[in-house]
Amino acid sequence: MKEQTMQGALTFLGFAISVIAVFYFAIVYIPKVSEWTQLAALVLLAISFAFLGVFLRDTVVGRPFFGERLPWLAPPYVMYLLAIFAGIVAEIRFLNIDMVPKPIKILASLLIGVGLIIVVAIRQGLQQRSSR
Amino acid sequence: MHRGVALTLSIGAAALAVVVVAVDLQFNVEVSFETKQDGEWRVIATTVGDVYASPRFEGYFGCAAPEMRIVIANGLPWATSQEVVVRVIDHSSGRDEVLVQRTVEVAPSATEIIPFTAPAWATEPSGDGKDLGSASVDVRVGDSYFGTCLEAP
Numbered sequence: 428m429k430e431q432t433m434q435g436a437l438t439f440l441g442f443a444i445s446v447i448a449v450f451y452f453a454i455v456y457i458p459k460v461s462e463w464t465q466l467a468a469l470v471l472l473a474i475s476f477a478f479l480g481v482f483l484r485d486t487v488v489g490r491p492f493f494g495e496r497l498p499w500l501a502p503p504y505v506m507y508l509l510a511i512f513a514g515i516v517a518e519i520r521f522l523n524i525d526m527v528p529k530p531i532k533i534l535a536s537l538l539i540g541v542g543l544i545i546v547v548a549i550r551q552g553l554q555q556r557s558s559r
Numbered sequence: 560m561h562r563g564v565a566l567t568l569s570i571g572a573a574a575l576a577v578v579v580v581a582v583d584l585q586f587n588v589e590v591s592f593e594t595k596q597d598g599e600w601r602v603i604a605t606t607v608g609d610v611y612a613s614p615r616f617e618g619y620f621g622c623a624a625p626e627m628r629i630v631i632a633n634g635l636p637w638a639t640s641q642e643v644v645v646r647v648i649d650h651s652s653g654r655d656e657v658l659v660q661r662t663v664e665v666a667p668s669a670t671e672i673i674p675f676t677a678p679a680w681a682t683e684p685s686g687d688g689k690d691l692g693s694a695s696v697d698v699r700v701g702d703s704y705f706g707t708c709l710e711a712p
Contacts, residue, residue: 460583471576478569482562 480506
């Protein structure tokens with residue numbers, strides 16, 4: 428085994444243990460709190476994962492765990508996937524809150540969803556212009 | 560985006576998530592109904608989450624043994640002491656009869672148990688499937704109040 432692969436494997440193990448700890452926290456404590464707290468915690472976790480991915484992208488730890496063999500299996504992508512997963516679970520939790528009227532749920536979901544797409548599109552457009 | 564800003568936002572969001580959950584747990588009081596079956600206590604209905612925000616019970620009185628109890632557990636060790644008022648009201652036969660009415664002060668990380676006898680309709684088999692009766696449960700924790708209804712199958 429190459430030394431680089433060994434380091435990658437250990438880093439992968441570290442990430443796996445950390446992610447398991449977060450899931451354990453979610454399974455043990457999240458069901459015990461109110462639905463609005465659950466929603467807030469999920470949204471904050473999604474934000475945390477996303478920015479952690481941004482931070483790791485340009486660091487040494489951000490390189491793919493197993494080099495060229497699995498280039499897509501890198502810490503930033505794992506964090507982005509976790510952020511997306513947390514966001515989807517938050518949306519499902521929001522739709523299951525009884526006290527919010529159904530039209531408000533649909534309207535709020537559409538506003539957030541379309542808003543996210545528009546924000547990303549505008550940012551991409553600005554970046555392309557500045558790179559020309 | 561600068562890496563330092565991203566790291567700060569990431570740690571800040573994670574810390575805020577933990578704080579939000581911890582503050583909610585601080586005020587967590589769990590109330591559950593249990594019935595004795597085959598010598599063992601079995602939970603038939605319980606509050607899901609924080610009684611302030613998601614007050615609901617899931618389950619039925621049906622097929623319960625006469626021997627029942629209400630278990631009130633007060634959150635985590637650092638939670639505050641809570642005054643809990645529990646009332647079980649039997650709505651069968653067209654009139655409301657209070658089966659249980661108790662006020663208990665539940666200390667942090669402590670559990671209070673209120674035993675009571677289930678109404679007769681709750682322990683009889685439903686037979687032809689018709690409803691035998693219903694009982695509602697009112698629980699007040701501090702100034703917050705909620706009620707719910709348990710029905711025989």
